Amino acid sequence: MSATGQMTGTVPNPAFDPYRATARAQGTIxxxxxxxxxxxxxxxxxxxGVHEGTGEDGYHRVDTVMTTLDLTDTLAIAPSDRLMVKTVPEADFPQESNTAYKAxxxxxxxxxxxxxxxxxxxxHIPIRAGLGGPSTDAAATIMGICRYWGVDPRDERIDAVARSIGADVPFFLYGPPAHLDGRGDRMSELFRPLTGTPVALVKPMTGGVSTxxxxxxxxxxxxxxxxxxxxLEAMRSHDEQAIFEHVSNNLAPIARELCPQIGEIVDWMRxxxxxxxxxxxGSGATVFAVCNTQMAAEKIGIAAMKEHGWWAQAAKMEKTGPIIAVG
Structure with a gap:
């Protein structure tokens, strides 16, 4: 970390991450x-990278490098006489099954x-899409409650709560690109953001892949x-060409097998x-394309919808986790 507070390399200890808990800059309660x-x-x-076999806990060992996007859900949270969770559009499952409720x-x-x-x-983030919608909603709920209760987001209990909800939830408490290991839920390294990099997202209009x-x-x-x-070396050196040359997902062949349209989308986007x-x-069903320009990402999205009837969205890579505004 430089004297100006800018990230100059990896941050091995997430407790010192300056990007975590954006809400802290606006007060604690x-x-x-x-x-x-x-x-x-x-x-x-x-x-x-999902590794073969499972540990004593029944889970696979997973390595993943993730980055956030400017495609977001928005949560409105207010004190109430009981816990209530609703979604727009309305979910087709009970509120007790919602990750925000569980969080x-x-x-x-x-x-x-x-x-x-x-x-x-x-x-706005489609479900069963591999985009982390339920996990990010859970993380936003955790951070919002931290704000209401005056809890320091670096409290070790927060990571424990996040990991109990789902493997991706701890990542969303941070913001910059990160490498997570363990079950894919243990922060290992943080990297300089790839902010503004254009991305096209395309998935079948209906259906998805069960993780x-x-x-x-x-x-x-x-x-x-x-x-x-x-x-990891490409991320550490912030070498964008090398980063995008090493994009990889060993669940992709499984996703293509389970949902042949995913394979069709991958081939078309390439x-x-x-x-x-x-x-x-993730495990699908969304396919992403890192693009040279935002115009290219938008053109891919338009063509995907008009020519094939697929769901599509142009987005950009971001550097932040949940952002809180008090009404």
Whole structure:
């Protein structure tokens, strides 16, 4: 870290991450009774390597390098007489199954308090898409409750709560590109942001890929992960050409098998002009293309929708986790 506070390399200890908990810059406790708006960003995996076999805990060892995007959900949180979670559009499952609800309950248990909040989630990140929508909503909920209760986001209980909800949740508490290991939930290194890099996102209009099913198929016929170190070295040196040359995901072949349209989208996007790298987000169903220009990303999105009827969105890489504004 330089004297000016700018990131000059990796940050091995996330407790010292200056980007974590954007809300801290605006104060530690929200005014009593006031509502909050929190933007919760999506993510893509620049690298995903799932290792064969499972540990004693039943989970695979996973290495991943992720970055956030400016595609976001928006959460409105306010004190209430009980915990309530609603989504727009309305979810087709009970609120108790929502990750934001689970995160609030877990925070209540961790800090021995009643998590009585009304949470409304304006959904823009599609579900079952590999973009981390449920995980980012959970992280935003955790950070919002930290703000209301005056909890330091660096409290070790916060990481424990995040990891109990899902593997991607700890990543969203931070913001810059990061390497996570363990189950894909343990922060290892943070890197300089790739802010503003254009990305086109395309997925089938309906359907998706179950992560559970993807891992089951992977266990039946494992696909070797690409070497991790070249990606880490490229991220450390902030060599964009090398970074995008080493984009990799060994769950992508499984995703293509489970949803043939994903393979069709991958092949089509690789043929588009001004594309630097194409791969599957997580276990699917979204495919991302890193583009040379924002115009190229937008053209891909328009063509995907008009010519094929796929869901599409042009986005940019970001450097932040949840952003809080007090109403």
């Amino acid at each position: 929200a005014p009593q009774g006031r509502s909050m708006l929190i933007t919760a960003p999506a993510k893509i995996n620049l690298y995903l 609030a309950v877990a925070m209540g248990k961790a800090f021995d308090r009643e998590p009585n909040f009304a949470i409304l989630i304006d959904k 559970v099913e993807a891992y089951r198929r992977f266990d039946e016929a494992p696909v070797a992960a690409s070497p991790l170190e070249p990606m 043929e588009q002009p001004d594309v630097r790298a194409v791969d599957v987000c």
